[in-house]
Amino acid sequence: MIDPRRLRVLRAVADHRTVTAAAAALYLTPSAVSQQLAALEQETGHALLARSGRGVRLTAAGEILLRHTHEVLAQLxxxxxxxxxxxxxxxxxVTVAAFASGIAEVLAPVIARLALDHPGIRLRVRDAxxxxxLPLVLDGAADVALAVEYRGAPGADDPRLSRVALYSEPFDAVLPASHPLSMVPSVALADLSDSDWIGPYPGNPCHDVMVLACELAGFQPRLVHSSDDFRAVVALAGGGAGVALVPRSALRGMALKDTVVRPVAGQPPTRRVFAAVRRGSVGHPLLRPVLEALQREAAGLSTD
Structure with a gap:
């Protein structure tokens, strides 16, 4: 008989690619994870992992078991x-992991709404x-993720997650007030190819959006200043340090001293925001009201 707790360990190792990282995600020691995997191999009678460089990979038998693991854990x-x-x-x-502007624009109002409509549900927010x-949800450290589309993100058909679309919004160009293009009604990204750029660090989905948009416009952005805090990005633009692309909702209520904000000409880069939970948990009486409240609150934000 296969112990489903060991299946969770197998999936964590498959997601994180190393025993050490999986152990950290599961709040276990690496030796405990190794012991669970060894016991699982004994239960199945198959070698499930093989070394791959500094990490591990699933064997063919491990891949077969992982496919069933997704179904078993979703059913649980x-x-x-x-x-x-x-x-x-x-x-x-209910623990919700969300990015900063998502917390401000959607999650904070949802907390107030749930306090009236479902006073028994308490939200615990993690800035992520x-x-x-998404990894926090998959590892069980959060129940709901407020996430954005990015290259490499789990797709809508991922067997581990269920997704609920919330809203989409364009990125606007933020320029120093002294910039030569500050007076135009909209900015073509190609016209910013010679500018210094300010943006999030690599790994942040908004960094991917910025780089991809510039590549489609025919150039690589010269990223001189980096910050994951859009208030800092806008402040740097106001100081004349460069130009930036910022999601429209992140600009609401922000001091825009010495900057101008212009829409991007043509088809602007877009951020698509969704909520995600572990597959099989959508109908949970604690999670369903949270997801419904997120959808209602986000309904007025989409610009598509």
């Missing part, structure tokens, strides 16, 4: 959701960039 999530619904009432804590929140 559904069982927990049905049992919770059978018990009646929605009371408990768009590419950090």
């Amino acid at each position: 999530e559904r069982a927990e959701a049905e049992l919770a619904a059978h018990a009646g009432g929605a009371a408990g804590e 960039e768009g590419d950090e929140s």
